[in-house]
Amino acid sequence: MMYFLDLFGTAVFAVTGSLAAARKRLDVFGVMVVATVTAIGGGTIRDLILGVRPVFWVKDTNYVIVSVVAALVTFVAAERYKMPGSVLLVFDAFGLAVFTVIGCEVALRESAPLLIAVITGTMTGSAGGVVRDVLCGDVPLILRKEIYATASLLGGVVFVAARSAGAPAWFPGCVAGLVVLVVRLAAIKWSLSLPRFIARNR
Amino acid sequence: MMYFLDLFGTAVFAVTGSLAAARKRLDVFGVMVVATVTAIGGGTIRDLILGVRPVFWVKDTNYVIVSVVAALVTFVAAERYKMPGSVLLVFDAFGLAVFTVIGCEVALRESAPLLIAVITGTMTGSAGGVVRDVLCGDVPLILRKEIYATASLLGGVVFVAARSAGAPAWFPGCVAGLVVLVVRLAAIKWSLSLPRFIARNR
Amino acid sequence: MMYFLDLFGTAVFAVTGSLAAARKRLDVFGVMVVATVTAIGGGTIRDLILGVRPVFWVKDTNYVIVSVVAALVTFVAAERYKMPGSVLLVFDAFGLAVFTVIGCEVALRESAPLLIAVITGTMTGSAGGVVRDVLCGDVPLILRKEIYATASLLGGVVFVAARSAGAPAWFPGCVAGLVVLVVRLAAIKWSLSLPRFIARNR
Numbered sequence: 001m002m003y004f005l006d007l008f009g010t011a012v013f014a015v016t017g018s019l020a021a022a023r024k025r026l027d028v029f030g031v032m033v034v035a036t037v038t039a040i041g042g043g044t045i046r047d048l049i050l051g052v053r054p055v056f057w058v059k060d061t062n063y064v065i066v067s068v069v070a071a072l073v074t075f076v077a078a079e080r081y082k083m084p085g086s087v088l089l090v091f092d093a094f095g096l097a098v099f100t101v102i103g104c105e106v107a108l109r110e111s112a113p114l115l116i117a118v119i120t121g122t123m124t125g126s127a128g129g130v131v132r133d134v135l136c137g138d139v140p141l142i143l144r145k146e147i148y149a150t151a152s153l154l155g156g157v158v159f160v161a162a163r164s165a166g167a168p169a170w171f172p173g174c175v176a177g178l179v180v181l182v183v184r185l186a187a188i189k190w191s192l193s194l195p196r197f198i199a200r201n202r
Numbered sequence: 203m204m205y206f207l208d209l210f211g212t213a214v215f216a217v218t219g220s221l222a223a224a225r226k227r228l229d230v231f232g233v234m235v236v237a238t239v240t241a242i243g244g245g246t247i248r249d250l251i252l253g254v255r256p257v258f259w260v261k262d263t264n265y266v267i268v269s270v271v272a273a274l275v276t277f278v279a280a281e282r283y284k285m286p287g288s289v290l291l292v293f294d295a296f297g298l299a300v301f302t303v304i305g306c307e308v309a310l311r312e313s314a315p316l317l318i319a320v321i322t323g324t325m326t327g328s329a330g331g332v333v334r335d336v337l338c339g340d341v342p343l344i345l346r347k348e349i350y351a352t353a354s355l356l357g358g359v360v361f362v363a364a365r366s367a368g369a370p371a372w373f374p375g376c377v378a379g380l381v382v383l384v385v386r387l388a389a390i391k392w393s394l395s396l397p398r399f400i401a402r403n404r
Numbered sequence: 405m406m407y408f409l410d411l412f413g414t415a416v417f418a419v420t421g422s423l424a425a426a427r428k429r430l431d432v433f434g435v436m437v438v439a440t441v442t443a444i445g446g447g448t449i450r451d452l453i454l455g456v457r458p459v460f461w462v463k464d465t466n467y468v469i470v471s472v473v474a475a476l477v478t479f480v481a482a483e484r485y486k487m488p489g490s491v492l493l494v495f496d497a498f499g500l501a502v503f504t505v506i507g508c509e510v511a512l513r514e515s516a517p518l519l520i521a522v523i524t525g526t527m528t529g530s531a532g533g534v535v536r537d538v539l540c541g542d543v544p545l546i547l548r549k550e551i552y553a554t555a556s557l558l559g560g561v562v563f564v565a566a567r568s569a570g571a572p573a574w575f576p577g578c579v580a581g582l583v584v585l586v587v588r589l590a591a592i593k594w595s596l597s598l599p600r601f602i603a604r605n606r
Contacts, residue, residue, distance in 0.1 A: 026345045027345065027397065028396045028397055029345065030342075030344075030345025044251070050462060051457025051462075053252075053457075054251060054252050054314065055253075058253075058315070058318050061315050061318060064317060064318075064321065112458065113462070115468060115469075116462050119468065130539070134336060134538060135336065135345070136341060137340065137541070139540060140434075140539060143431070143434025143437060147433075149433055149437070150433050194431035194432045194433055195431065195432055228547045229547065229597060229599065231557070232546075232547025235547060235553070250452055255454075255457075256455040256516065257455075260453060260455075260517070260520050263520060266519060267519075336538060337544060337547070338543060339541070
């Protein structure tokens with residue numbers, strides 16, 4: 001079940017990566033690369049940091065196949081059909097929730113400290129998008145715009161808290177995923193964003 | 203033999219990295235860094251992904267030495283002499299072919315799936331150039347311009363196909379390298395590029 | 405002792421990361437991410453390259469905690485107080501010295517070749533700043549402006565030379581750190597920079 005949600009999240013992230021790449025006038029190969037990096041980049045960095053080797057998509061190539069297929073479908077379909085941006089944002093929030101939970105799980109399975117589990121959860125959800133924006137020559141969106149990674153961070157905290165409180169196995173993932181989803185959708189609906197500051201230094 | 207081709211490819215990639223860095227007005231240290239990253243970056247990411255550790259140039263420092271020397275020679279020579287761009291492009295195509303074959307080989311040696319071998323082959327050939335462009339603040343050239351990584355991808359497919367068809371040991375590398383070289387040189391000669399698309403979404 | 409210097413260097417680098425992120429109008433989460441990446445990014449890349457796993461801050465979460473706290477304090481304080489830029493530059497030079505020495509130490513502990521120790525020393529000191537600038541959409545400062553990574557490189561050479569000359573245990577670190585500090589402070593004071601070149605090629 002979790003596995004299929006994971007592949008679904010991978011496909012959604014690949015679609016957002018494809019669209020970002022297309023806006024930058026990349027060719028079909030570039031679109032595939034950016035889509036795949038967006039979809040599996042976060043989990044890759046997580047596995048490298050935790051020392052899981054080889055990284056997850058070397059062991060299970062379905063992740064790569066799903067990414068590439070999603071990119072190609074987007075490439076072909078996007079010229080013909082217009083998907084409402086709001087549908088994509090909801091799917092993306094769903095992917096963020098799933099990836100957060102998986103990122104926390106992997107860290108705890110590797111017996112990393114709880115703080116690290118929160119970080120790798122957030123990383124799994126967000127780092128792919130950061131790499132996507134860097135490849136596209138943009139300052140990463142999730143570091144600037146409305147609440148995104150913060151939703152993932154909150155979900156990670158809830159997951160780790162529920163897990164260390166000894167909740168039954170299915171509980172932490174469900175409630176943490178729900179937290180991510182609700183916070184992210186609320187952020188989209190009301191354009192919530194975090195405060196910024198203007199440095200007076202230097 | 204393959205080892206010397208590999209070092210030759212490393213030197214060529216370091217030269218292209220130096221020239222890119224120089225165009226961005228980096229200092230001599232920056233030129234050395236960008237040159238080295240261009241030359242050994244692809245193989246480094248491959249080794250990290252596959253879980254080969256430490257990465258290849260920690261075990262054999264000749265790769266670093268060749269990169270740094272090539273960068274310094276370029277730094278000194280480029281102010282005095284003008285190397286025809288076309289010569290450099292042919293050398294670069296040659297480096298791409300060698301790196302692709304080595305990238306496939308390493309993955310199969312680590313008993314990774316065939317799809318992964320194709321990916322690490324392409325990665326070894328192209329990822330160094332992607333990191334070079336990101337460091338120089340550009341959207342990676344190989345994701346936008348005429349066929350480059352795609353040549354490497356085709357070579358990887360040929361390599362893996364020939365190897366799994368049980369071809370004699372020397373065969374897959376030679377034919378795959380030739381495919382990369384021919385496709386890449388044809389792309390340069392006739393400015394072949396892949397299709398792009400304009401997203402209507404978002 | 406070295407451990408506290410290390411945490412101090414981490415805090416200083418996090419402060420420079422925060423200020424860079426703030427100038428780019430990132431939100432408080434973005435500031436924390438960029439600060440943390442600046443502070444622990446160099447050591448992370450070093451550990452990945454050398455095959456140390458998991459990376460250092462997964463084993464000892466104090467590095468992350470120090471980074472996040474330093475970022476938050478900067479976030480709050482920077483709107484109210486103005487820290488003289490020169491003080492920050494001196495602290496930063498100090499952090500560079502400490503990180504260089506630690507980077508060399510880790511490589512030698514992993515019995516990497518001497519050349520690699522020099523590289524990982526420089527990497528530990530400088531790579532975090534490179535990633536910071538890439539995330540902020542800038543061509544990395546240390547590859548363009550006055551001598552920075554070169555100070556670290558010189559310190560690394562001195563460290564490795566002193567260590568292989570069989571100096572007593574405390575000596576290489578102290579003298580190498582001093583070299584980094586002196587060269588870097590001199591570079592700031594007299595705006596020393598390395599030569600550049602204008603490529604005639606391509």
